[in-house]
Amino acid sequence: MNRLEAALLAGALLSVGAAVLVPAPVAPTGSTGERPRATPGVRLTMMELHRQGGVPRGWKPRVPPGDAAAGRETFVALGCPACHRVAGEPFSATAPSGPGPELxxxxxxxxxxxxxxxxxDPDAVILEGAGWIDDDGHSTMPAYPDMTVRQLGDLVAYLTSLRQPEGTAAGHGPGMMGGAMPVEAVSSASLPDAPAAPPGRTYYAQSYDVLPGRRAAFENWFAATGKARFLEIEGLEAVDTYVDLERPDTPLTTVLAFRDEAAFRTFLADPASAELWQQLDGFIGPHGHRATDRPPLYRASGLSLDLATVESRR
Ligand code: HEC
Known part of the structure; x- marks a missing residue:
């Protein structure tokens, strides 16, 4: 069991325990009282499960579905705004008094x-920032051992619903290379066997799942609007989207190739590109943005065999 599984299980057990000791929580106001139902996941026999190594292939932990409106109220009720600013929310009208990243x-x-x-488990991944880590190396975010599974699902639904609002410049957290979008620079050292960098070019890539049932709408948007907007970008030389059929949710990777780094930086700093990306974000799930000096998808020669040319083959 990894740390997240253990944490999820512990959370579930804690809440089950809490339910026995305390009266059932009242439905938070803002919720319709009807709980969203989870979509049935993968089905398999115990034998298949064991054969696949204990978890289904492509397994990702799921979170119980929640209600974003109720989650927003829970966010306030549990005091999260004391440390976390959410732009555009009335509860963030004044700056947070405690330390914490903007959400x-x-x-x-x-x-x-x-x-x-x-x-x-706030200690699972600890973000570095002033006041975010105590002297013992722990996160300064409090633990919420009495949080119910319902509150957890609702809070996650609320956090997931937070999209970049119109007209705001920066995303949350560090890692900005400047401009409107957080970009992680991938160094060549992290790309073993990487093909030689074509002179000058900068590649900007993101991998993502299309939101359920939105693939056709996404393609329609691209044909009607997106395409023309990409064509307007000065110094953009290629747009390629790849599909990974091997993964259960067939994620896509889109790669933009820029003539040079200057063109890429101009693109990043242009508010029009932030707007373009915002439109695109409406169709797709969570993702990062990465920049590299070489194609981010390539054949790893250290893990591949060209059987036609292997001499020792009998
Ligand atoms: C006392 C201040 C404080 C309070 C209250 C607090 N947090 Fe945090 N939170 C932090 C700090 C500091 C971090 C960054 C350190 C870390 O990664 O744990 C953080 C990190 C996070 C992150 C990860 C952010 C990222 O970009 O990866 C999320 C999500 C989060 N908090 C949500 C919440 C929610 C929801 C609540 C209310 C239930 C809450 N926090 C209450 C201080 C706080």
Missing amino acids: TGMGSHHPAAYFAEALL
């Missing part, structure tokens, strides 16, 4: 299970 627009950048883990 504006973070729904576009992390999967639901990441949010769940951040709440179940």
Whole structure:
């Protein structure tokens, strides 16, 4: 069991325990009282499960579905705004008094299970920032051992619903290379066997799942609007989207190739590109943005065999 599984399980057990000791929680106001139902997941026999190594192939931990409106109220009720600003929210009208990263627009950048883990175990992933880590190396975010599974699901739904609002410049957290979008620079050292960098070019890539049932709408948007907008970008030389059929949710990777780094930086700093990306974000799940000096998808020669040319083959 990894840390997240353990944390999720512990959270579930804690809440089951709490339910026995305390009266059932009242439905939070703002919720319709009807709980969203989870979509049935993968089905398999015990034998198949064991054969696949204990978890189904492509397994990702799930979070119970929640109600974003109720989650927003829970966010206030549990005092989260004391440390976390969410731009555009009335409860963030005054600056937070405690230390914590801004959460504006973070729904576009992390999967639901990441949010769940951040709440179940703030020490699991510790972000570096002034006042965010105590002298013993722990996160200064409090633990919420009495949080119910319902509150957890609702909070995650709320955090997931936070998209970059119109007109705001920065995303949350560090890692900005400047401009409107957080970009992680991938160094060549982290790309073993990487093909030689074509002179000058900069590649900008993101891998993502299309939101359920939105693939056709996404393609229609691209044909009607997106395409023309990409063509307007000065110094953009190629747009390629790849599909990974091997993964259960067939994620896509889109790669933009720029003539040079200057063109890429101009693109990043242009408010029009932030707007373009915002439109695109409406169709897709959480993702990061990465920049490299060489194609981010390539054949790893250290893990491949060209059987036609292997001499020792009998
Ligand atoms: C006393 C201040 C404080 C309070 C209250 C607090 N947090 Fe945090 N939170 C932090 C700090 C500091 C971090 C960054 C350190 C870390 O990664 O744990 C953080 C990190 C997070 C992250 C991860 C952010 C990222 O970009 O990866 C999430 C999500 C989060 N908090 C949500 C919440 C929610 C929801 C609540 C209310 C239930 C809450 N926090 C209450 C201080 C706080």
